[in-house]
Amino acid sequence: MAKTIHLNKGLDIRLVGEAALKTEPASVSDTVLIKPTDFVGIKPKTLVQAGDEVLAGSPLFFDKNNPEVVVVSPVSGEVVEIVRGPKRVLLGIKILADKTVRSLQLPRIDVQNADAETLIKFLCSHGVWAFIRTKPFDAVAFPDIKPSAVVVCGFDSAPLAPSVEFLLQGKEEAFKKGLEVLSKVSGRKVHLTTHAKANNPGWANAFSGTENVVFSGPHPAGSVSVQLHHIAPLNKGDFAWYVQAEDVARIGTLVSEARFDGSRRIALTGSSINNPMYLDAVIGSSMAALLKDQKMADTEFGNRVISGNVLTGDKVGHDGYLGFYHHQVTVIPEGKHREFFGWAAPGFDKFSLSRTFFSWITPSKKYALTTNMHGEHRAFVVTGEYEKVFPLDIFPVQLLKAIHNGDIEQQENLGIYEVSPEDFALCEFVCTSKIESQSMVRAAHDLLYGEWVDSRKEPVHH
Amino acid sequence: MKPLKRLVENVEPHFAEGGKWRKYWPLFDGFATFLFTPGHPTHKGAHIRDGIDLKRTMSMVILAMVPALLLGMYNVGYQHFLAIGEQAAFLDIFLYGMWKVLPLVIVSYGVGLGVEFVFCIIKGHQINEGFLVSGMLIPLVCPPDLPLWMLTVAVIFAVVIGKEVFGGTGMNILNVALTARAFLFFAYPADLSGDKVWISGVGDKVVNGYTGETALAQFAKTGGEVAGMGGQSFASQADFLWAGFIGLIPGSVGETSTLAILIGAAILIFTGIGSWRIMASVALGGLAMGYLLNGFSGSFPDNGYLAIPPYYHLIFGGFAFGAVFMATDPVTASQTPSGKYIYGFLIGVLAVIIRVLNPAYPEGMMLAILFMNVMAPLIDHFVVQGNINRRLKRVKLATHG
Numbered sequence: 091m092a093k094t095i096h097l098n099k100g101l102d103i104r105l106v107g108e109a110a111l112k113t114e115p116a117s118v119s120d121t122v123l124i125k126p127t128d129f130v131g132i133k134p135k136t137l138v139q140a141g142d143e144v145l146a147g148s149p150l151f152f153d154k155n156n157p158e159v160v161v162v163s164p165v166s167g168e169v170v171e172i173v174r175g176p177k178r179v180l181l182g183i184k185i186l187a188d189k190t191v192r193s194l195q196l197p198r199i200d201v202q203n204a205d206a207e208t209l210i211k212f213l214c215s216h217g218v219w220a221f222i223r224t225k226p227f228d229a230v231a232f233p234d235i236k237p238s239a240v241v242v243c244g245f246d247s248a249p250l251a252p253s254v255e256f257l258l259q260g261k262e263e264a265f266k267k268g269l270e271v272l273s274k275v276s277g278r279k280v281h282l283t284t285h286a287k288a289n290n291p292g293w294a295n296a297f298s299g300t301e302n303v304v305f306s307g308p309h310p311a312g313s314v315s316v317q318l319h320h321i322a323p324l325n326k327g328d329f330a331w332y333v334q335a336e337d338v339a340r341i342g343t344l345v346s347e348a349r350f351d352g353s354r355r356i357a358l359t360g361s362s363i364n365n366p367m368y369l370d371a372v373i374g375s376s377m378a379a380l381l382k383d384q385k386m387a388d389t390e391f392g393n394r395v396i397s398g399n400v401l402t403g404d405k406v407g408h409d410g411y412l413g414f415y416h417h418q419v420t421v422i423p424e425g426k427h428r429e430f431f432g433w434a435a436p437g438f439d440k441f442s443l444s445r446t447f448f449s450w451i452t453p454s455k456k457y458a459l460t461t462n463m464h465g466e467h468r469a470f471v472v473t474g475e476y477e478k479v480f481p482l483d484i485f486p487v488q489l490l491k492a493i494h495n496g497d498i499e500q501q502e503n504l505g506i507y508e509v510s511p512e513d514f515a516l517c518e519f520v521c522t523s524k525i526e527s528q529s530m531v532r533a534a535h536d537l538l539y540g541e542w543v544d545s546r547k548e549p550v551h552h
Numbered sequence: 553m554k555p556l557k558r559l560v561e562n563v564e565p566h567f568a569e570g571g572k573w574r575k576y577w578p579l580f581d582g583f584a585t586f587l588f589t590p591g592h593p594t595h596k597g598a599h600i601r602d603g604i605d606l607k608r609t610m611s612m613v614i615l616a617m618v619p620a621l622l623l624g625m626y627n628v629g630y631q632h633f634l635a636i637g638e639q640a641a642f643l644d645i646f647l648y649g650m651w652k653v654l655p656l657v658i659v660s661y662g663v664g665l666g667v668e669f670v671f672c673i674i675k676g677h678q679i680n681e682g683f684l685v686s687g688m689l690i691p692l693v694c695p696p697d698l699p700l701w702m703l704t705v706a707v708i709f710a711v712v713i714g715k716e717v718f719g720g721t722g723m724n725i726l727n728v729a730l731t732a733r734a735f736l737f738f739a740y741p742a743d744l745s746g747d748k749v750w751i752s753g754v755g756d757k758v759v760n761g762y763t764g765e766t767a768l769a770q771f772a773k774t775g776g777e778v779a780g781m782g783g784q785s786f787a788s789q790a791d792f793l794w795a796g797f798i799g800l801i802p803g804s805v806g807e808t809s810t811l812a813i814l815i816g817a818a819i820l821i822f823t824g825i826g827s828w829r830i831m832a833s834v835a836l837g838g839l840a841m842g843y844l845l846n847g848f849s850g851s852f853p854d855n856g857y858l859a860i861p862p863y864y865h866l867i868f869g870g871f872a873f874g875a876v877f878m879a880t881d882p883v884t885a886s887q888t889p890s891g892k893y894i895y896g897f898l899i900g901v902l903a904v905i906i907r908v909l910n911p912a913y914p915e916g917m918m919l920a921i922l923f924m925n926v927m928a929p930l931i932d933h934f935v936v937q938g939n940i941n942r943r944l945k946r947v948k949l950a951t952h953g
Contacts, residue, residue: 103600249600325947391593400599422600425593428557432589433607440603444824446612447603461593465605466585466678469722472609473882474827477889487887488936503940518598522609523722526597 092295094286095320097307099481101443101516103249105400106458107420109357109366111256116356116371117382118189122165123173124150124374125182128414129220130229131155131539134180142169147194147217147350150183155543158233161414162217164352164373166192182411187372193349201271201345210275218344221337221415222272224329225318226507227539232546237331239322240276242269244294244335245285245305247312248399252357252417255293256368257336264351265335266297267342273299276331283317310481315510319482324508336417356380356412360396360421361458362387375412380419389423394461396420401515402528425460440464443478443520468523479516484508486517490527493534501534511535560584578672582679610684612823616816617688617806617877621657623799624806625649628696631751631802634783637759649696652752653805656691659700660707664690667711671720682721682728682883683711689729689877692806693870693918694736695744696752702740706732726925727884733918750802751782759783766802767792767868768907768914775849775856776864796867807873810866817876826880829889830896834875837900838865845908857908865904874903874917884925888935895931899924 126134133154138144144167149160165187173182199212210233213219222231231237245254258265273280279301284294286306294302303321305311314332318324333341336355343351354373359366364385371380377395386393396403397413400420404413412419429435437447441457449455476486484505492500514527521527566573567580584590585607594601628649633640640648664687672679690707714731715724737744747764754764762783763770770778778792779785782802786792795801799809807813820826842862849859865871879885879899886895899920906916913919 105600323946325943325950394593394599396599403599405599420599426591428560428588428591430557430588433586433605433611437603442603444602444604444609446608446823446825449603459600461599462601463592463594464589464601464603465607466581466590466592468606468678468680469720471606471682471722471883472825473885473887474889474892483939483942485888485936485939488932503943504936505939505943515598519600520602520604522602522604522606524601524605528597 092284092302092304094304094306097305097311097316097320097481099478100247100308100310101479101520102247102308103400103441103459103519104454104456105249105359106361106456107359107363107366107422108250109252109359109368111253111368113256113355113368113370116369116375117379118187120187120379121170121376122163122167122185122187122372122374123182123376123411124161124163124185125411125414126151126161126180127182129153129161130223130227131536131543132230136172136180136183138169138172138183140169140172143167144169144185145194146191146352147196149215149217151180153230156230156232158211158214159219159230160215160217161220162194162350162352164350164354185374191352191372196344196348196350198348199345201267201274206275206277209271213271213275213341213344216344217350218337218341221340222331222333223415224331225315225324225510226329227535227542228510229539231329231331235329237276237278238324238328239318239330240272240278240280241314241317241321241330241332242272242280242282242300242335242338243312243314243317243332244283245288245312246399246417247285247309248401248418249309250357250359250366250418250420251312251399252355252359252368253289254335255289257355257417258339261336261339261342262296264339264342264346267346268333268338268340269297269300269342271341271345272331272333272338281317281321283321285311307481310479310513310516313510313513315508315513316481319484319508326502326507328507334415334417337415354412354417356416357418358384358421359418360400362389362393362421362423371412373412373414377406377408377410377412377419380412381408381421384421386421387423389460391424391426393421394424396422400459401519402512423458423460425462427460427462443475463524465522465524467525470523470525472522475520475522476514476517479520480513482508482513486514486527490514490525490530493530498538501538506531506534506538557588560588576673578677578679579669582669582672606681607684609825610681612819612825613685613877614688616819616826617685617692619812619815620692620806620809620873621653621688623809623812624692625653627799627801627803627808628652628752628805630800631782632753635751635754635759635762636757637783649752652696653691655700656694656696656698656703656805657688659703660690661687663704663707664711667708667716671716675720677720680721682715686710686728686732690732692877693729693733693804693873695749696805697749698736698743702736702743706736706739709735722883724883726922727878727881730878730918730922730925734922737918750804761785764802766914767796767864771860771864771868772855772857772911772914775858776860793864793867801868804870807870810872813872813876820876820880826876827882827885827892827896829892830880830885831875833893833896834871834879834900834903835866837897837902838871838875838904839863839900840897841901841904845904855908855911862904865907869907869915870917871903874921875900878917878921879924884928886928886931886935888932891928891931891935894935895924895928898927 144163152160167187171184282300398416440447489504511528511531567577629645710732902920903916
C-alpha cells in the first residue's frame, strides 16, 4: 500500500486549452536546436562544428564542470549553425534534421551484471545522464556523488500540464527498465510519486522495486522539492536526484535497445491553440514545426508562445525552440490592454486567489488568461499570500528577504537548499505587489552552485 | 472611453523617459493607472498573474470601511440633535453628520495624497496605494469636531515621519493612521479626550441630564452600568448594550458601531484581504484579559472597570475598529502566520490592561496596537527562529541517527 501525503496549500489555476488525450506525429521539424542555456550552471564546450554530420546519439557538447556527461543529438542530420551570443557564449547547436532518424549504434550493456560504475559511465557518455538532475540547484547530477534520495515524478500538476501516463503510453517496458537502471546507479530505491486524482491512481503499483508515494492536493503537489520535503528532506550538502518519467523510459530504451531515443511527446496547450492535443515530436523541436497545423486565435496584441507551462516556461516566440526538458508548449494571448477603472470593475473574468473579484461566484470556470500583469510593481505589502500556495515548512517571504539582503547564512538557515525557483512560481502569480521571486531564487542558487562547483576544484589542504 | 484612453496614450510620451515632463511621471502614472489599469504584460517569471493588485486590495478595504463611515455620519447627527434636545428627520440627521464628517475625509485625503505626490516626484517612485486606506482611517478615528488645521498637521506628521522617512508604503514600522491619532492625542489632548469632544456642535444648550462622557469613561465609576450618554438615557442595560452594538453612542466618527465594523470584518475576511487570525486573536486576548481582571474586582472595589463583563470591551470604544482595521495592517503586523496569533492576542490583552488599570486612559486600543507594531518584528524573529531550529535539529538527527 503506497503512502499518501495530502497537501492543503497550493492553487490550481483553471485555464482553457487543456490538451485532448490524442496524439499525432508532429510535422517533421526541419531544424532542431539544443540549447546549453537550458542547463543550470553549465560551462559548455562544443564537440561539433557547422557542417558536421550527426546521428541521433552523437555527442554535441559537454559541461566543463562535469566533463563526463555529454549531451547528444536527438536527431540525425547536419549541424547547420553554432549559435553564439555576446562574448561568444554558446547559445545553441542547430541541426538540420533528416526526414527519418538514423541512430548511432551503441554497444550493448548487460544491466544485470554490470557494476554501477560501468553503468554510470555508459549513461554519461551516451547522453541520458543529462536527464538526471539534482535538488538543490536543478543542475545535471554529478556522477561521483551518491544521492540522498531519487524521485521520479509520475505526474505534472502545473497549469494545463500533460498527463504523464499518456506521455508514457507504449513505453511502459522501457520505463520499467529505466527505473531498474536508476536504482542500480544510485544504490537507492526510487521514489515513484503519483497523484491521487490520476486517471488510474494505481498505475505506479505495476512497477516493482520502487517506493510509491501518492500525493493529493493542488499544484505544486508535482514539484519535486515539495515531494522531497515530505518524503526525504534535504539537508545542506545533500543531493537528491530526480528524473522526469518520460526520460526514465529514455534511459530504459538506451540500455535495452542500444540507441538514444530523442523523441519527445509534448502537450500543445493554451487558449490561443484551436485544437489542443499531444504531438509526437523530438527534443529541441522548432515551434514552427509544432505549431504548423494549428490555427492560432486572432488576438489584439498577438500570442505568446511559451516552451513549458505558464508559470515556469520560457517565452520563446513563434520562431523559437522547445526547451531540453520541456514536455509542454503553451500559447496564450498577450495582454497589453488597458481597462477603464479596472480596479473598481466587478471582475467576473479575473482569476484570483483572493475573493476580491466576483469570479468567486464561478468556482469551476476555466479562464483564458492573458499575459497581462494586472498591476504594477510595488513594495511588499500584503502578507500571508505566499504561505497559502507554498506547501513546505519554510517561510517564503523571510527566505526571499534573506536572498534580497545577500545573507547566505540566513538563506541556508531558512532552507534555500530545499526549494527551487519553480516553487516560487505560484508566489509570483498571487503576489499583489507583483514581485518577481523566481528570478531571485535563481540568482541565489546560481551563486551557491557556482561556489559549490569551485569548491570541488580546489585542492584539499590538510 | 476611447477618447480618454487616446488622451492618456497621447500625453504618455511627454512623461516617459526623455519627455519634457519626465519629472512628473509619478503624477501622470498615478492618474493614468487610476483611470485605466496599466497595460503592462509580464516579462520574466510567471507569464500569467493573479487579477489582484494593490489598488484592488485597498479599494476592498475602503469598501469594508463604508458601513462604519455611513453609520458614523448618521451617528454624528443623531448625537448632536439628541444633545441639544431637538427632533430631526432622518435625512437632516444624516446630512448634519455628513456636513461634519466629509470635510475631515476630504482634508485627510487631500493633504495625505499631496504629501505622497511630493515625495514620489522627489524620489521618482510610482504612487503607492497605501494612503488610500490611511486617508479614510484617520477621519474615522477622530472626534467629529476636530479642527481641520489639526487634522492637517497630524496627517502631514503621520505621512512624513510615520511613513516616508522609512521609505514609503510597505516600509513603515507604525501604522500610519494610528501615528496620526497618537500625534493628535499627545499634541492636542484637550481636543482628543475628556468629555467635551465626542458630540458635535454642542454649546451651552444641552438637554437635562446631559453627560459628554463616553461609556468607557463611565465604566470606571459604575462597573458597567450606564444610564445615559450624551443626550440620551437608557431604560435598561440591554438598551445601552444595543445602542453600543449598533453604534448610536458618542465616540470617534467611525468606531462606535460594532455592527458596521463586523460587516467590514466579514468583507475583509471573505475577500481574503484582512487576516482573520489577527482579528480573532485580538478579540480572544481582550476577552481573556477581561475575565482575568474580573477575578480582581473584589479586591479593588474602587475600580469599577475591573468588574465589567469582558465582552463589553469588544463592543465599546475603539476595540473592534482597531482589531478589524488597524491591527490587521499587513505592513505593521506580524508577517508569519503563527506570529499573527501572538501579535493579535497581545494587542487584546494590552488594550484591556491599559483601559482598566490606567486611570489616565479610559481607551487603550491605540497604544496597544502601536506598542505591538514595534514588537511585531521581534515576534516574527522568534517564530522564524523556531523554523530554523527545526531544520538544525533535523541535520543533527541525520548525522547522528
